[in-house]
Amino acid sequence: MANPIALQVKDLKTYFYNDQRCNKAVNGVSFEIEKGKTLCIVGESGCGKSVTASTIMQLLPTLSRIEEGEINYFAGDGENAPAIRIDQLERNGAEMRRIRGSEIAMIFQDPMTALNPAYTIGFQIGETLQYHTSLGKKEIRQKTIQLLADMGIPLPERRVDEYPHQYSGGMRQRAMIAMAMACQPKILIADEPTTALDVTIQAQIFELMDDLKKSNNTAILLITHDMGVVAELADSVAVMYMGNIVEAGTVEEVLGQPRHPYTRALLQSIPVLGKGRNQRIAAIRGSTPDAYDRPVGCQFEPRCDFASPDCSSMPDEQNLSDTHRLRCWHPQRDSGSE
Template structure:
């Protein structure tokens, strides 16, 4: 399988009046061609900042402090903005959480879609309109010949999100980054949008990086999971391994907070006690230490990754044979 995107030691901060907010503190992962990867974690973990860093969308007071983002062999962090624009929106596209803030409310949907196609594919207005109608049809919008001339406010939330997906796919990108694409939608529409993304991925072989806080969504559509917390990757592995044998206490806590759908059973959901770390002064050790039920004094030092033969890795001292490891043994479920 061909490696499409490689992120190495990515560090992104925001300079505020109170000091430097270290949103992403050294992130490494890769995405293979045609792969669907889930980037999960609670609010403030660094998921969206990672995505914006990849896309070159970090604006002041934000600043990328270090790292590389290799798209094939091109470092997106070192090329001129003019070169980046040729890739962004063309070979790499992004769907944002709220389509109403991404679509211009005073411009017809068709005009917004055809402008993207004309800019990146270098085709005329007539051909761009024809492609736009077909894209709207592909994403399940009824009567696309009529809907193409309507304004965003004439579409429902789910339909606006479908328009954003059509726009993102208009140039047949190699990588689609979807930042919480179903958060503002009801459960039925969420399922439809996720099914649509799965179908389009299979049809086009586009790699997808799905950013979400919902592990249930990840279980439905992803093949690999990257769990973030405190600006770092806590755990990474195949979906089956993460769900069946989570290695990091934070991942275990996230999984225990998912409602079970087994008929006839009633289980109390478990919350993760405590609050996330202050990224103005992040801890020098494990960022999850203060909330972890298994933490020992060794956790005040930053752990190294513990990795299995399958590539399943966890940033945790638990299970590591090192001197002074006083972490509490975890009870196996």
């Protein structure tokens, strides 16, 4: 039986405005994450993954606006009604501030989004623990050191009293992850949390996230480029392209029976070591269109080998199973197109 829902996003649209021009960065995204499950969002750079995450956190970049949609956060255990409901008319800022960092936490792509340069790492993690737990001063310090040790930070007893600028980039990232996990959130959003970290530490951090999911029933939204990570950690997968989810389903459905030409190309591409996360996906010809001048129909049409005149209108979403969703005029099968 399905678990209760932790986070529900319905037809979310977040647009950027610049000199009368509009970038439909997130253009009608819907998904749900059950308690104790991990949803991975994958897709090329610029497709709207981070904007989706910051919209859910209600930490929107300047010049952007939620145009439409609804976000429901079900924070407590076994409740049916959402703890907070946000639609484009009502932002619910005060409520959101209360749950941010306790019920819902985010690991950002850039650690300095979350860390304050003026305070020691220990103080910042301790502050989170103090605010959200009933631990005493001494226990907080012990717990903070333990969290840093868990993240593979060397000499945590000494490092705890250092400032962010005394940490390397990778260590800052780990300190931020420690802070996000400190209060055992019910919803954890992790935006490419381990880029810049070496594989051993990556594996360690993913294991800690998985532990949190199991012990605390945390729902995890994990944004990643790494299909290996998806295969290992995801319960379900959503593939994004230019602001839309083009295919979504269980990890078995999306990785095992991909039906969208884009998903298939994504799975064929092998990342090149050392090229970083902005590398273009080798198996797909062309590049993503100008975000301020998008195709009117299927966004993938200009790059798709199976494009036909149908593709100049946006395909509706179709359900291939209870969990497998697809937005494409030409679903693929292993034996060729339908």
